[in-house]
Amino acid sequence: MGLDKILAISGKPGLYELTAQTRGGFIAKSMLDGKKIAVNMRHNVSILSEIAIYTYTEEVPLGEVFKKIKEKENGEKALSHKASKKEMENYFSEVLPDYDEDRVYASDMKKMLQWYNLLVENDFTDFSKEDETEEKKDSKPKDKDEEE
Known part of the structure; x- marks a missing residue:
């Protein structure tokens, strides 16, 4: 399962x-x-795989940012979201050095x-899109038996 099955719902805490x-x-x-909830079309829902972060050169998908955090933290938890603004800015400067400081609040x-x-x-550490993981499965080299 990739980030395309993970949702952020405005007005509701956490992820779904x-x-x-x-x-x-x-x-x-x-x-x-x-807990399970019913979400209708009136809710403002964001799929994590569709979110990107502004940098000075391009928009970096959220999954890529998460991969960089995972590399920095060796798969462990990152800096607390309750840290000070300065601490978070320093942290993001390490993880994503060229993030756009004017547009990333x-x-x-x-x-x-x-x-x-x-x-x-x-225990969710697959920060790719679902279709990327499917492509990887399809691009595996075929066995000699399969080619015939």
Whole structure:
């Protein structure tokens, strides 16, 4: 499962895992307490695989930022989202040196750190999109038996 099954729902704390679709929306399971909720089309929902962070040269997908944090922290939890603004800015300067300081706010950094730590707590460390993992499976070299 990649980041395309992980959701942020405005007005609701934490992250949610997409579990099923319904006629008017979908069912999502909270990563905080495991409770399932029905989400309809009126909710403002963001899929983590579709979020990108501004840099001075391009927009970097959130999954790439999470991969860099994972490398820096060796798969462990990152800086707390309750850290000071200065600490978060220094941390992001290490992780993503060319992030756009004018367009990436402290609240964005706080949210990213909180999300990353929540994902790590839930043993979720595959920060790729689902279709990328499918491509990798398809691009494996075929056995000699399969070629014939």
